[in-house]
Amino acid sequence: MKTKTPAALLKRWAPPVVLLILFTLFVIAINDVDKAQLVVREGQTFEKGVVTAIIQDNLQPNGTRVGEQVVEVQMLTGVRKGQTLETTSSSGYLFGAGCTVGMHVVVLQSVAGDSTITSVYSQDRGWVIYLFAGLYLLALCLVGGKQGVKGALGLVFTFACIILVYLPLVYQGCSPFWVSVFVCIITTVVTLWLIGGPTRKTVVATGGTVAGVIISGLAATLFSMASGISGYNVSDIESLLTLWNVSGIQVGGLLFSGLLISSLGAVMDVAMSIASSIAEVRTQNPSLTRKELFWAGMHIGRDMMGTDSNTLILAFAGGSVSMLLLDYAYDLPYLQIINSNNIGIAIMQGISGSFGIVLSVPVTVALAVLLYMTPGALREEKAKAALREKDQEIA
Known part of the structure; x- marks a missing residue:
């Protein structure tokens, strides 16, 4: 295979590198946004924890859950890290979790001085999401080879454009239609x-x-x-x-x-x-x-x-x-x-x-x-x- 000269490499890669730098600067500029506070969250955080004991269960004989569980959770992050707190977990389908000992959960925590109010928000499934996303990208690269790697890069770039370009511009009052057209053009050009x-x-x-x-x-x-x-x-x-x-x-x-x-x-x-x-x-x-x-x-x-x-x-x-x-x-x-x-x-x-x-x-x-x-x-x-x-x- 013929080896490309430095001049040929510069001619091919200089324009996209310059455009990438300019696009990065553009992304940094539009993400400098002061968001209006819609909900007061002072003192309220979402933290990780692991269930260490079930104090009061809400499991019914027919297998359903009614009301709330009372559980002990050892905090893994936040100002109460390392402490074991008694908290509740509702039986709702949108919030709460059917806790078991050893389950990793996300805890909604409100701290005011020495007072702490907590509740289980959901099971901690972040690692599952990252794992499956990583496995998909790995499969794409292994099966697709060099083209698979390029496809994975295009997919990551598209997702980043939606989060870092589309959302900030729409939030700042730009037309959602034309912003989406712009994002589609940018992601299409880069992916292809x-x-x-x-x-x-x-x-x-x-x-x-x-x-x-x-x-x-x-x-x-x-x-x-x-x-x-x-x-x-x-x-x-x-x-x-x-x-x-x-x-x-x-x-x-x-x-x-x-x-x-x-x-x-x-x-x-x-x-x-x-x-x-x-x-x-x-x-x-x-x-x-x-x-x-x-x-x-x-x-x-x-x-x-x-x-x-x-x-x-x-x-x-x-x-x-x-x-x-x-x-x-x-x-x-x-x-x-x-x-x-x-x-x-x-x-x-x-x-x-x-x-x-x-x-x-x-x-x-x-x-x-x-x-x-x-x-x-x-x-x-x-x-x-x-x-x-x-x-x-x-x-």
């Missing part, structure tokens, strides 16, 4: 660049992904205008309006921005698959005309759009299973169900996201034909194919 490198294929996939995501947002906007469903029809609107009163967050756009982020993965998958497939078709058969290459790409995209649209609709439907089961159990009239806000929102999300997937296909194919049909593009693809064959022979 990591996977495909600085190539025409990456440009094609990026263009198709961004187009598909924006089409999803436009479809959702039209659906909203026609149906009367807006971001103010969500179930937690009361809490969101509190944020609007305090910090000016544009809560009406959160529903549509969430739709863009939700559809990003499926649209990116379609766009990258089409871009790669058309590049291979062009390399293997350079005699194809623009029209022939376009229809070859459309045939490839048609096979993909059906399964990916199904995946996206099922994902949104899966998130509404509990609501659908309640509607079924109460035997609600059809007109009530189909016109409820929750059902309308779920339908809007599934259909609008699928619009983005379907219409991203011709956009991606058209971009591929435009960029792949140049003489320089064909020479580049042939050189890369020859290099891959040579690497395989050496291996």
Whole structure:
């Protein structure tokens, strides 16, 4: 394999490194936020502990729990670290835990002088989350090899953008819709660049992904205008309006921005698959005309759009299973169900996201034909194919 010169390495890596530095400075700047205090938490903390004894249990003969447990917890963190405190654990499904000796729990602790009031908030499951996330990334790297490592880096970057870019900008009053568009563009460029490198294929996939995501947002906007469903029809609107009163967050756009982020993965998958497939078709058969290459790409995209649209609709439907089961159990009239806000929102999300997937296909194919049909593009693809064959022979 030919060794790249320092000048070639500098040419390839200098621009992304400079952009990464500028992006890091941007992230640091937008995260310098003074949050308005919505809840007074002075003296109140969440600490880790381990249950050492069950003083009074609430387990019933039929296996259910009623009321509260009284337990002893040895504190592992906080100002009471090392001390054993007597506390309570409720039997609720949202808060509390069915404590057993040796269980690690999170304790809600309020300290005022020598007085301490505590209750078990939940089982400590943080290590489980970190373990499974680490195992997934490890499996991705082991199975995917070099591409798996790149995919893992892209996934981590995407998650970081949502936490460190989307949330601070929306909190500061920026439009959730356009912030989500910005985040989708940034994460798409970085993820696809990591996977495909600085190539025409990456440009094609990026263009198709961004187009598909924006089409999803436009479809959702039209659906909203026609149906009367807006971001103010969500179930937690009361809490969101509190944020609007305090910090000016544009809560009406959160529903549509969430739709863009939700559809990003499926649209990116379609766009990258089409871009790669058309590049291979062009390399293997350079005699194809623009029209022939376009229809070859459309045939490839048609096979993909059906399964990916199904995946996206099922994902949104899966998130509404509990609501659908309640509607079924109460035997609600059809007109009530189909016109409820929750059902309308779920339908809007599934259909609008699928619009983005379907219409991203011709956009991606058209971009591929435009960029792949140049003489320089064909020479580049042939050189890369020859290099891959040579690497395989050496291996």
